[in-house]
Amino acid sequence: MEKYICTVCGYVYDEKTGDPDNGIAPGTLWKDVPEDYVCSLCGAGKNEFEIM
DSSP, rough: OOOEEETTTEEEEEEBBBGGOOOOOOTTOGGGSTTOOOTTOOBBBBHHHHHH
């Protein structure tokens, strides 16, 4: 499982834990996260994330 970091604010999306507050279940791979996903902290788009 990988981790992705928001290059705007530093929020880390961890595939293992997902983002339940935004409806992304634990274990959801980044490639399966919807394209309209936004950062939980700053609202940046999915394209602003990079693999750690």
